Amino acid sequence: ETGATELFHGVKMRPGKPLGLHHLDGVPIVTLPGNPFAAIVGYYFVVRAMIETSLGANIFDTAQVDARLSADFVRRREVLEFAPVRLRTDQGSARPTATIIARGSSACLSPLVAADGLAVLGGRGKLLSAGTHVSVLKLH
Structure with a gap:
C-alpha cells in the first residue's frame, strides 16, 4: 500500500523469522515481528547493526x-x-x-x-x- 519495494521478508532465525526489509524513496524500512521478544532480537541483531553500518561508526555500547x-x-x-x-x-x-x-x-x-x-x-x-x-x- 505504501509503494515500498520488498527486498526480503523472512529470515532463518529464531525468534524473529518474519523480519523483513523494504525500501521506499531511498529509505530502508525494517519490519519487525509483532511478538515482543522476537522484535527485540530483531532490533538488537539487525536494526542496530544497520544503523552502525550506515553511519560507519559504533554508536551503541554493545558488549x-x-x-x-x-x-x-x-x-x-x-x-x-x-x-x-x-x-x-x-x-x-x-x-x-x-x-x-x-x-x-x-x-x-x-x-x-x-x-x-x-x-x-x-x-x-x-x-x-x-x-x-x-x-x-x-x-x-
Whole structure:
C-alpha cells in the first residue's frame, strides 16, 4: 500500500523469522515481528547493526562475550537461534558459563528481563553440548 519495494521478508532465525526489509524513496524500512521478544532480537541483531553500518561508526555500547554453555541444548531447527542466558564466572575460569534461562516464547518477556544477555546459538547439527563456546550479547 505504501509503494515500498520488498527486498526480503523472512529470515532463518529464531525468534524473529518474519523480519523483513523494504525500501521506499531511498529509505530502508525494517519490519519487525509483532511478538515482543522476537522484535527485540530483531532490533538488537539487525536494526542496530544497520544503523552502525550506515553511519560507519559504533554508536551503541554493545558488549559481546565468549562463554560456554552450562548444559546441553537441543535446537529445534538448524537455524540461528537466540536464547536469554544468565552469565556466571567461576573462580579461576577466564570464560563465563552461560545458562539458558528458558527457550522463551516470542511473546514472553520474563526470561529476557531476567537475562544477562542473549546467546547466539548457531552452527551445524541440532545438539550443542555443554561446554560449547557461544557468543553472548550482553544486555544493558
